Amino acid sequence: MKKSELLNVNVNGNKKLMNNDKVRYIIWNLPAIKTCPFATEHCKKACYACKAERVYPSVKPSREKNYNDSLKDDFSVRMIETIAYYRNSKSFKDKLIIVRIHESGDFYSEEYAKKWVEIINYFRNDSTIKFICYTKSLPYFENVNVSSMKNLCFLASLWDDTTDAMKELINKRGYRVYTAVSSFEGTNFSQCRCSDCAHCMKCANNNVKAIACKIH
Secondary structure (H helix, E strand, O other): OOHHHOOOOEOOOOOOOOOOOOEEEEEEOOOOOOOOOOOOHHHHHOOHHHHHHHHOOOHHHHHHHHHHHHOOOOHHHHHHHHHHHHHOOHHHOOOEEEEEEOOOOOOOOHHHHHHHHHHHHHOOOOOOEEEEEEEOOHHHHOOOOHHHOOOEEEEEEEOOOOOHHHHHHHHHHOOEEEEEEOOOOOOOOEEEOOOOHHHHOOOOOOOOOEEEEEOO
């Protein structure tokens, strides 16, 4: 596959997802809010992905292109080919590859979620690749046993205005949780300092069940 035919993934990292000599990131983004059907009002107001779309003119068109590609029937195949291309490249050799699904955006439909399940399952026996997502689109995964997908780190995104129905679903399914708090005093959350994910790796450890960052 030619590089020009690959999907528009970010392999350069960002301020938090920093590549190093042991970890490389592949990041897939979609338009903020537009692809977030379960976003809460507080989530929308604090959305850093929206800020990036306002500040950098090239960001929104890039994410819109990704959205259009994700609608196509061959999305799963193309994403598999894209991940495999980078896995086999020199700069990714002998490193843990973390595929971050949606630094911006979310699973916008059950059909789209199924495409990612297919992608993740394709790489289920590849110990060099791990997938991570933080999502509010939990209803789209009610028929998926995410805990059995050992190469997936699936975290329910929890806000202070998350509905009771969604909280019940989180408890029912036993999902791992990621949230933001004003203080860690009296909580049982493992603290995320939002600085260098490749060194922290709490989100990539399925044994850490509840993680929180400080509201910022």
